[in-house]
Amino acid sequence: MGHKTLVDFDLDRYLRNSRKVDLADIEWDRVADHPLSDGDVMCLHYMMDIETHTVIYLRDLLATRVAADPQITAFLSCWVYEELWHGEAFADFLRAYGIEVPAEPKLPDGSTPLPTHPNRWRDLRVSIGVGNGLGIVPTMIGSMLTRDFAAIHMMWGAVNELTTLTGYHALIRRCEHPVLHQLLRKVIQDERRHFAFYRAQARARMERSRVARGLVRWVMSNLWTPVGAGVKTEEEVDALALYLFGNSPEGLAHAREIDDTVVEVPGLEGLTLIQDYLDGAQARAAARPGWAGVASTSAPLRANDGSPTPRHWATVGAGRDDLPD
Ligand SMILES: [Fe+2]
Ligand SMILES: [Fe+2]
Numbered sequence: 001m002g003h004k005t006l007v008d009f010d011l012d013r014y015l016r017n018s019r020k021v022d023l024a025d026i027e028w029d030r031v032a033d034h035p036l037s038d039g040d041v042m043c044l045h046y047m048m049d050i051e052t053h054t055v056i057y058l059r060d061l062l063a064t065r066v067a068a069d070p071q072i073t074a075f076l077s078c079w080v081y082e083e084l085w086h087g088e089a090f091a092d093f094l095r096a097y098g099i100e101v102p103a104e105p106k107l108p109d110g111s112t113p114l115p116t117h118p119n120r121w122r123d124l125r126v127s128i129g130v131g132n133g134l135g136i137v138p139t140m141i142g143s144m145l146t147r148d149f150a151a152i153h154m155m156w157g158a159v160n161e162l163t164t165l166t167g168y169h170a171l172i173r174r175c176e177h178p179v180l181h182q183l184l185r186k187v188i189q190d191e192r193r194h195f196a197f198y199r200a201q202a203r204a205r206m207e208r209s210r211v212a213r214g215l216v217r218w219v220m221s222n223l224w225t226p227v228g229a230g231v232k233t234e235e236e237v238d239a240l241a242l243y244l245f246g247n248s249p250e251g252l253a254h255a256r257e258i259d260d261t262v263v264e265v266p267g268l269e270g271l272t273l274i275q276d277y278l279d280g281a282q283a284r285a286a287a288r289p290g291w292a293g294v295a296s297t298s299a300p301l302r303a304n305d306g307s308p309t310p311r312h313w314a315t316v317g318a319g320r321d322d323l324p325d
Contacts, residue, residue: 006204007071007200007201008203008204009196009197009200009201011071011074011197014075015074015078018078018079018081020081020085021085021086021089021186021189021190023089023186025182026179026183026186027179028096028179031096031097031177031179034178034179036097036175036177037175039174039243040171040174040175040177040180041099042236042243043171043244044090044180045094046228046240047164047171048087048091048094048117049087049120049231049232050164050231051083051084052083052117052121053231054079054080054083054084054087055080055083055084058079058080061076061157062076064150064153066150066153066154072150075197079194079197082190082194084115086187086190088115089186089187090183091116091117093179093183101120102119104116104117104118104119104120148209148212148215150201151201151202151205151206151216152219154199154201154205155198155206155219155268156220157194157198157202158195158198158201158262158265159224159227159262160227161191161194161195162195163226163227163274164191165188165191166257167240167244167245168191169184169254170245170254171184171244172184173250173251173254174243174244202265203265203266206265206266212267213266213267216268217268217271220262220268220271220273221271224273225237226241226277228240234284235291235292238281238291239292239293241277242282242292246281246294247294252275252278255274255278256274258274259272259273259275
């Protein structure tokens with residue numbers, strides 16, 4: 001292993017090459033020629049909304065000590081720009097397919113002015129109080145308490161980017177729309193770079209600090225929520241998670257892939273964030289027929305390894321009995 005505080009990411013190269021996702025090769029005129037399932041459309045709305053919400057997440061990040069780090073703020077400047085265009089890409093795709101909720105005003109030539117969906121966004125941000133999983137006040141207090149706090153944001157960001165890009169792979173697997181496949185593969189290339197930055201930052205901070213390792217482990221074990229929670233309802237988050245990662249060996253393999261990558265970061269050994277979330281979503285769906293649009297006959301998760309049913313399903317909010325103290 002190299003120097004302990006090395007951030008293994010070529011930031012100079014990222015900054016110089018950052019650009020709007022290039023969708024010139026996408027066959028936009030063929031978007032309406034192929035069907036999408038209701039689940040696919042749900043995923044696209046979720047993804048569009050979350051990509052567009054990135055700027056609010058940025059605001060919360062900049063209220064913390066990470067604002068003092070020039071490497072991080074340089075990255076964030078390009079990152080938020082790239083994410084804006086991901087949101088617009090999904091909006092363009094849905095509009096080309098014939099879906100626009102709510103309908104937005106058009107210019108006289110029929111084009112849609114940028115940014116698209118201002119009404120959708122104004123309504124959503126007002127109704128949720130412009131928040132997310134990392135609310136601004138606790139974020140600011142926590143930021144004053146410890147210099148290791150930035151590691152939490154970097155690891156949280158890494159998991160967000162990893163679940164996003166894995167979710168895009170999972171949607172490619174679930175849906176057969178060839179043009180959507182083209183679009184998702186383009187966006188995934190950006191998300192891979194985003195993930196690499198956040199992971200490298202988190203890893204460097206956690207390798208050099210036992211306090212950072214403990215803090216991040218505690219936060220991820222006790223406070224972590226999937227990307228989109230707080231913007232989307234619990235049922236919407238569950239629906240997305242189960243559609244993409246639940247109820248099939250392939251979906252579960254994607255979930256394990258995320259967890260296996262997270263545990264490679266020092267301090268996070270043994271965590272199973274995504275599989276635990278899926279267990280919870282599955283339990284909610286089993287307890288309430290129709291929840292998250294899941295048929296009640298769904299096969300249980302983790303049926304393949306013969307292990308007992310995880311007990312923390314029944315103790316939401318209580319201590320975690322599936323993790324060492
Ligand atoms: Fe994105
Ligand atoms: Fe991203």
